[in-house]
Amino acid sequence: MQHNLSLIVDLQPFTQDFLRANIYKMISPNMLHQLIKGIFKDHLVTWVCDYLYNEHGETQADVILDDIDRWYITLRTHLALAVAGSNMQ
Secondary structure, rough: HHHOOOOOOOOOOOOOOOOOOOHHHHHOOHHHHHHHHHHHHHHHHHHHHHHHHHHHHHHHHHHHHHHHHHHEEEEHHHHHHHHHHHOOO
């Protein structure tokens, strides 16, 4: 499958040999948060919603999105319980 997709398995980032190239220290937490939010919420969620409405119509897309919301709320509840039950602070 790797040959069909022309994937480069041993690709190394260009910053690998830089002594002080730590992405988490180079970008402030707020900028990193904004980057992730911009990619995920502002782009990906909008794209998925547009796809669902175009592919399934408004009624069925709303049902699918409601199902996704229920799964997300359930996941957040379980993750909160897992973190609360651990020794993480």
